Structures are given as C-alpha cells and as structure tokens.
Amino acid sequence: MKKTMKNQMNELRVYWxxxxxxxxxxxxxxxxxxxxAKKILDTLADYxxxxxxxxxxxxxxxxxxxxxxxxxxxxxxxxxxxxxxxEDGRGLHDLTFEEVLIADANRRRxx
Numbered sequence: 491m492k493k494t495m496k497n498q499m500n501e502l503r504v505y506w507x508x509x510x511x512x513x514x515x516x517x518x519x520x521x522x523x524x525x526x527a528k529k530i531l532d533t534l535a536d537y538x539x540x541x542x543x544x545x546x547x548x549x550x551x552x553x554x555x556x557x558x559x560x561x562x563x564x565x566x567x568x569x570x571x572x573x574x575x576x577e578d579g580r581g582l583h584d585l586t587f588e589e590v591l592i593a594d595a596n597r598r599r600x601x
Contacts, residue, residue: 501520501558501559502520502521502522502523502524502527502556502557502558502559502574503518503519503520503521503556503557503559503571504518504519504521504527504530504531504554504555504556504557505517505518505554505555505556505557506518506531506534506552506553506554507552507553507554508550508551508552509550509551509552509553521556523594523597524556524574524582524590524593524594524597525587525590525591525594527556527574527582528556528582528585528587528590531554531555531556531582531583534552534554535552535554538552555573555574555581555582555583556573556574556581556582557571557572557573557574558571558572558573558574559571560572576589576593577596
C-alpha cells in the first residue's frame with residue numbers, strides 16, 4: 491500500500507540501507523531541513539560503527555544520504571526522488587555542518 495505524503499516543494503528525506511544477508515528495504519524518514527538530515531545520518535553512521543567495533547554485528551556495509559523530491563507523484567516510492575547536491579555538486583556528506591546551515595538558508599530563499 492502506497493503512503494502518500496503531503497506534496498511540498500523541495501521535500502527532503504533521509505535513506506539508510508544495510509547490505510548484509512538478504513536484501514532489505516531502505517529505512518526512509520522525511521526531514522524538514524538539511525541540518526536535520528545531517529544529524530540523523532551522522533547518528534546512524536556512528537551507531538553502525540559502535541555496533542561493528544563492539545563486535546555486535548559482523549562486517550557489513552551501510553549507505554545513506556538525503557534525497558530531494560523533484561517531480562511526479564509524491565509517494566514513499568523511489569520515483570521523483572534524486573540525491574540532494576548543492577550548486578557545486580557536493581553531497582551532504584561532503585559539507586561541514588556550517589555549510590549545511592548555509593545550504594538550508596539558500597533553500598529557504600530559493601537560491
């Protein structure tokens with residue numbers, strides 16, 4: 491069953507994928523800002539490292555990022571979502587937190 495989300499311009503969401511064992515669905519959560527997305531992604535990465543360092547999980551890969559809705563029907567599916575990049579082609583993981591705050595301000599201004 492598709493879950494339709496409120497259709498807003500420049501909708502953002504965080505995704506997190508774990509690649510260990512059988513394929514799993516991505517963990518996806520809507521966010522209100524790039525700063526919120528960065529905090530969530532950093533927390534997920536830190537937690538994953540702790541689990542591995544303490545040998546609570548075997549060696550596995552995880553990947554995450556932030557996507558922006560760019561068009562189509564806004565659903566929890568993948569259509570219409572693209573990886574967010576700033577005007578210089580850098581992803582969220584390439585930016586300092588201060589740069590993320592500037593990118594958020596630019597998004598609010600529409601620049």
